[in-house]
Amino acid sequence: MRRVAVLMALALAVAGCDDSNDNPAGPSNTGPIVFTAQLSAANEVPAVTGPEASGRGNATITFNVPRDAGGGVTGAGTASFTIQLSGFPPGTPAILAHIHPGASGQVGAPLVNTNLTPATALVLGDGTVNVTLTAPVSQVDAAAIMANPAAYYFNVHTALNQGGAARGQLVRTQ
Numbered sequence: 001m002r003r004v005a006v007l008m009a010l011a012l013a014v015a016g017c018d019d020s021n022d023n024p025a026g027p028s029n030t031g032p033i034v035f036t037a038q039l040s041a042a043n044e045v046p047a048v049t050g051p052e053a054s055g056r057g058n059a060t061i062t063f064n065v066p067r068d069a070g071g072g073v074t075g076a077g078t079a080s081f082t083i084q085l086s087g088f089p090p091g092t093p094a095i096l097a098h099i100h101p102g103a104s105g106q107v108g109a110p111l112v113n114t115n116l117t118p119a120t121a122l123v124l125g126d127g128t129v130n131v132t133l134t135a136p137v138s139q140v141d142a143a144a145i146m147a148n149p150a151a152y153y154f155n156v157h158t159a160l161n162q163g164g165a166a167r168g169q170l171v172r173t174q
Contacts, residue, residue, distance in 0.1 A: 029071030033063040033146055037154040037168030039085070044155065044164045045107050052092065052158060055166045057085035059154045061099070065142045073146060079137040081114045085156060085166065086128045093121035094129065094165075096157035099141075103151050104169055111152070112137050112145075118159070145170065 041048035041055040048055065065077030083097060095118040102108035114133040116122065122129050145152050155167035 029069075030067065032174065033065065033067075033073075033142070033172070034174035035061045035063075035145070035149055035154075035170040035172050037061070037170050039154070039156065039166035039168040041087075041161075041166050043104070043153075043167040043169075044161070045105060045167075048161050048165055050160070051089050052161055052165050054087040055085065055092075055158075056087045057083065057156070057166055059083045059097075059168065061154060061170070063137055063142050063146070065137065065139065073139050073143040076139050077137055077142065079112055079114075079135050079142075081133045081135070081154075082131070083114075083133070083156065084128075084130050085124060088124045088127045088158070088165070090125060090127050092124040092127065093118075093159045094124065094156050095121045095159055095162070097133070097155065099145065099152055099154050099170070101151060102153055104153075108153075112141055121159070146172065 037059045039057040041053050060082040062080045063077060065073050066075040068074050097114040097116045098110040099112040100108040101111055113135055115135045116133060122131055149170035149172045152170045153167050155164040158165040
């Protein structure tokens with residue numbers, strides 16, 4: 001009986017030693033900081049109407065910044081943006097994309113730019129595009145966004161909707 005109790009205790013101890021995924025449902029304190037945004041033309045302020053009203057997509061934004069043992073941002077780094085867009089008319093030029101401060105329904109000035117410009121526009125061949133862009137992110141901006149991602153949004157601007165064509169609030173996933 002004692003041997004069974006010892007084996008059970010040992011099995012429980014071994015099972016509890018797997019720390020490869022301490023908090024699978026929450027953000028990590030190490031490694032990259034990852035956000036997502038579900039983009040919709042209806043989320044823009046004001047909502048997009050006309051031929052781009054069905055524009056939608058998603059963005060995954062990854063901050064690669066130095067962090068301390070507690071997970072705090074300790075320096076500048078890079079932001080990688082993986083953007084998938086669809087529902088736009090074929091030939092639509094996506095001319096800008098960036099993170100802005102602003103809760104849902106609010107607008108703010110660009111804060112973290114993807115370096116997409118009218119001169120380097122992405123032309124949506126069949127109304128769809130998948131692209132990854134990389135740009136610098138400051139320590140101050142990375143820390144602020146990490147502290148309250150819902151207070152920031154990502155959007156894509158087109159030649160027709162220069163104020164924004166598809167927008168989504170940030171959600172931290174890692």
